[in-house]
Amino acid sequence: MRSIPVRPVVAPVTAAERSDAARNRERLLLAARELIEQGGAAALTMDRLAEQAGVGKGTVFRRFGSRAGLMLTLLNDSEAAFQARFLFGPPPLGPGAPPLDRLIAFGAGRIAYVVEFGDLVLAAGNASRGRFEVPAAALWDRHVEMLLREAGAESPEPWLMAGSLNSTLDPERLLHLIREHGVTCERLAASWRELVTRVVTGADGTR
Amino acid sequence: MRSIPVRPVVAPVTAAERSDAARNRERLLLAARELIEQGGAAALTMDRLAEQAGVGKGTVFRRFGSRAGLMLTLLNDSEAAFQARFLFGPPPLGPGAPPLDRLIAFGAGRIAYVVEFGDLVLAAGNASRGRFEVPAAALWDRHVEMLLREAGAESPEPWLMAGSLNSTLDPERLLHLIREHGVTCERLAASWRELVTRVVTGADGTR
Known part of the structure; x- marks a missing residue:
């Protein structure tokens, strides 16, 4: 792979x-x-x-x-493992589950990832070329875009919609909610589930 | 005021x-x-x-x-003007319009604000205590939370849902899309409209 x-x-x-x-x-x-x-x-x-x-x-x-190089290597390894899970792993994160279930599992997986590698993710983000030009982030967007389409949520701008949904999983934001406001992973995952369920089942306003 | x-x-x-x-x-x-x-x-x-x-x-x-102090003063003035518009100004941003229309206008207003004050917003953000502990951000969250409730989108965690929606309007993200990907304000505003329309009209998955 x-x-x-x-x-x-x-x-x-x-x-x-x-x-x-x-x-x-x-x-x-x-x-x-x-x-x-x-x-x-x-x-x-x-x-x-x-x-x-x-x-x-x-x-x-x-x-x-350097220490930064070590942290990037660690993150690459763990990101590769996460990618393998959502691309080829068992459902509901991997193929075989209904698209909305896969979307829900994707957010829960990202939240768990941020919790596990929190400071590492922040340190690597600050040491690199910014939060948005990460190759892995482009893959997350494509993945969410594909699942939205499979779920029947045909968007006029599927790439922008996928990016918006993924922006709610921004590591800095999630860690802020967890550390400063005591929000649990379970509540974050439930709120993501509610968000993507609403987006998939809602009307886009143009029809 | x-x-x-x-x-x-x-x-x-x-x-x-x-x-x-x-x-x-x-x-x-x-x-x-x-x-x-x-x-x-x-x-x-x-x-x-x-x-x-x-x-x-x-x-x-x-x-x-200092130059940073000047920029903060400028932003405070413009933020106060924006707050006045969504709290007390004419509809659809201000009171009097249906809640979904106000939500749509709120996002469009934030996008226009970021475009107008882009570098200033980024410079002030980098010079301060982070993107999430801004008093104005708490007011935006409460405003969106109130409009979601008025629109009938009763969320188990309305504060988290409002925060997620507002996170899609993160200035750094919007400016990245505009400057690096050539996305226009109109497309950003249309994607926000689609997002909040789906969220308001969609099912939360618990009923």
């Missing part, structure tokens, strides 16, 4: 990559996820990662270039 | 402000708007403003503190 990366990968894994290097990379990424689980993105430093993975600090820097 | 400022005002106008100072302020703000109309927010510098208004540079700095 080819996935669309969140951002350009700093150190792409090529076919020529030696298998011990690949194992090394997996061990480092696993250690990085453990550090984040324990103490959030702030706990993820190059020093601690080297210690956690039992490798030299030089190895960590050669592999990821 | 009391309006809710976009951001804390740097140099508030108090009742004790002398009338010649008030006139000075109005003259400076008028000159600032003229500069923006001629050359965008980039054209608005403290030097040029002093020249345009025919006052000394010291006067400009005493009044606004």
Whole structure:
């Protein structure tokens, strides 16, 4: 499967990559996820990662270039996994479920993703070329556009409608609601479900 | 009328402000708007403003503190004018029109506002405490929430639904669509109209 990366990968894994290097990379990424689980993105430093993975600090820097590079690699991996789930995975997120159910599952999946990778998503967004020119974001828009069409919500501007719906899942906004207003994931997912259900079942006002 | 400022005002106008100072302020703000109309927010510098208004540079700095303070003052003035229009102005933006028409007019008004004050809005947003804790944003949410309720779109979480709809009007997003993708205001306003019409006429999925 080819996935669309969140951002350009700093150190792409090529076919020529030696298998011990690949194992090394997996061990480092696993250690990085453990550090984040324990103490959030702030706990993820190059020093601690080297210690956690039992490798030299030089190895960590050669592999990821910088802390930002490490975070982008982590996000690319997790974004690729999310893409695989909505493109090829089991229903209701993947193919096989009614389009409205897939739309509902897509939002719930994005919300869960933002909760899991919150600070990482914000840090990567601030370090990169902006929130809107992310290749993965274009894929999300196309996915939502396709599901709206399959659900019979023929829009005069399906791309704009898909972008509007996806903008409600903006990571910064979701994290603000969760952290500053104590809104739970469940409430966010229920509000997304209500929004897309209304959009799919409502009239577009032109007919 | 009391309006809710976009951001804390740097140099508030108090009742004790002398009338010649008030006139000075109005003259400076008028000159600032003229500069923006001629050359965008980039054209608005403290030097040029002093020249345009025919006052000394010291006067400009005493009044606004900094270029950022000047921009916040300008935005507060224009936001207050927009608030007056949707709270007390003529229909369809103001009271007297059906709630869905008012919702449609509200989005069109926000889009026009972002187009008029684009760079100023972005500059003020970046210089302040974030996009979500703006007092004016809380008023927009309450306004949209009220109109949704009046339109009969009873939501289990009306505040979250209003916030989601308003998030589609995020200035950074709108300006990105306009500048990078050549989307016109008319298309943005039509897509907002479609979105709120679908939301108001659609089923919430719980009944």
